[in-house]
Structure formats: C-alpha cells, structure tokens
Amino acid sequence: MKVIDVINSENPTISMEVFPPKQKDKYESIEKATEEIASYKPGFMSVTYGAGGGTSEFTVSIASNLEKKYDIPILAHLTCISSTKEGVRKQLELMKEKGITNVLALRGDIPEDTPRDTKWEYSYATELIREIKEFDSDMCIGGACYPEVHPDSENQIEDIKHLKEKVDAGCEFLTTQMFFDNSIFYNFLYKVREAGIYVPIVPGIMPLTNINQLKRTLKLSGTVLPQRFRFLLDKFGSDEKAMKQAGLIYASEQIIDLYANGIKNVHVYSMNKPEVAKTLMTNFSEIIKWQQP
Numbered sequence: 001m002k003v004i005d006v007i008n009s010e011n012p013t014i015s016m017e018v019f020p021p022k023q024k025d026k027y028e029s030i031e032k033a034t035e036e037i038a039s040y041k042p043g044f045m046s047v048t049y050g051a052g053g054g055t056s057e058f059t060v061s062i063a064s065n066l067e068k069k070y071d072i073p074i075l076a077h078l079t080c081i082s083s084t085k086e087g088v089r090k091q092l093e094l095m096k097e098k099g100i101t102n103v104l105a106l107r108g109d110i111p112e113d114t115p116r117d118t119k120w121e122y123s124y125a126t127e128l129i130r131e132i133k134e135f136d137s138d139m140c141i142g143g144a145c146y147p148e149v150h151p152d153s154e155n156q157i158e159d160i161k162h163l164k165e166k167v168d169a170g171c172e173f174l175t176t177q178m179f180f181d182n183s184i185f186y187n188f189l190y191k192v193r194e195a196g197i198y199v200p201i202v203p204g205i206m207p208l209t210n211i212n213q214l215k216r217t218l219k220l221s222g223t224v225l226p227q228r229f230r231f232l233l234d235k236f237g238s239d240e241k242a243m244k245q246a247g248l249i250y251a252s253e254q255i256i257d258l259y260a261n262g263i264k265n266v267h268v269y270s271m272n273k274p275e276v277a278k279t280l281m282t283n284f285s286e287i288i289k290w291q292q293p
Helices: 003-007 024-039 056-070 085-097 125-135 156-169 182-194 211-221 227-236 240-260 274-283
Strands: 013-018 045-047 074-079 102-106 140-145 173-178 201-205 265-269
Touching: 003 013, 003 140, 003 173, 013 024, 013 274, 024 045, 024 056, 024 274, 045 056, 056 074, 056 085, 074 085, 074 125, 085 125, 102 125, 125 140, 125 156, 140 156, 156 173, 156 182, 173 265, 182 201, 182 240, 201 240, 227 240, 240 265, 240 274, 265 274
Parallel strands: 013 045, 013 265, 045 074, 074 102, 102 140, 140 173, 173 201, 201 265
Antiparallel strands: none
C-alpha cells in the first residue's frame, strides 16, 4: 500500500519513525524493538538511512521485515548528498526487489569537515526525486520540510521556494522536522499553501523523554524550545521517570491540538522506544478510529 493512500484516508493516523543499527551486533535488539513498535499498528512506519554507507545496508532489511511480518506500509528513507548515482540506483533496485514502494527522498547531512568546494553527484533532494521518478514512476515519494527554516537556507522565503521545487519534481507528501510549538507549524502551513504547495504535510513530533536526548535533539535540529517546555524541564528534568512521563504528556498535548485543528496525520520520532509507541497509540486509540460525521 502506498503511504499517500494512508495519509489521504478518512481516519486520523499516527505513524512511527525507527532507525536501523549502526553496528551489526546491535541488529537483533533493534529489529526486536521495531517489531514491537509495529505490533501497535501505526498507520505506517518509516526507516531511516545512513549517509555514505553507515546504516544504509540495514535500512532495506528492517523495512522489508516489518512490511512482511506486520502488513504495514513502510517508508524507506534514502539520502543522496554523499552518494553516487550508481549507489542510489543499486539501493532503488534493492528496494524494488524487496517490494518497497515508498521512499522518503532526502539530501542528508553533509559529513563533518567536508571542504566547502566539494563536488557531489547530488546536491539537492530535488535531484534525487527526479532520479527516483525516472527509475520507477509508480514509486510513492515523500520529502522533508522545516517549519523553522532549513539550516542551510538564507531565509524562509528561499526555503519554501526550494520546497516547491521538490513538489514540482514529483514529491507527493511532506513530513516536517520536529517542532515543540504548534503555532510554528500552523504559521508554516499557511505560508506554504500561499506559495502554491498543496500536497499533504505531516507534522513530525518527538517526545523528549530525557535530558541527553534533549541536548542531542537541539544540537541537530536547531529547533526552539518554548518557555512552557523549559518550565517542564526545570521541574522534572532531574528525575528520569518523571521526565519521561512529562515528555509523553507534552507530545500527547501537541498531537491532540493538531487533530483538533484539522490535521489528520502525525508522524512520531519514536527513537526505537516501544514504550513511546505504546503510550501514544493507547492515548489516541479511539481518536484514530474516529471519522468526521
């Protein structure tokens, strides 16, 4: 099943992102965690991809295993910044061989200490989207977007212009980078619609359940923490169990606000934590069955 069909369905959905292991000796434990997350029946699941090799060899195996065992649409990530055209084509051939028909096309992070004048075979996700379309026009292609502006963009106007180029190239839906203030998402949504981007945009929510995760997240994403979350952090950050519960409650409040304001689909960055998936799928068990009268 194509992910776009899930997104366009009548019912609200929650989807989950998982990631493959970085080392082979961790494969079994991560496979087990992703299977438990799949057992809670999210609308679809996405599996991340390691640039330039990294975890890329495990992306297809994790994705294929989940799709076969749990009959859940799987969205396999594919990055291009340090990849060759030959490497991308081989990865696409492997996906097709394993029956994976949904791809999240990403530029990926530029490796650290890379000289500014480095020449890549791909520079932008738009080029990868065109490549996928050329390879198999029936593949369902998603892309990423940044409500708080891509870190490499000069401003939001330029960022949205490039986003439209992705959509025009064949991107059927977009998922956002995490954010912690829904008003930022609503403002972004208004601007992209005004710019003529009408594909579905799925908000990305990350439940922050511990201090170390918070530090890593802020460093990588550059997202802004609202004062409300900072108060929560000050109060519960020193207690691991309390912080975990508080983070899940905060994420649940974000999700219910999105649903209440007409957003049907929410994508959760689960960090391979089955308890996160279980809590959220339980919290919204009746809502995801609900249909507009």
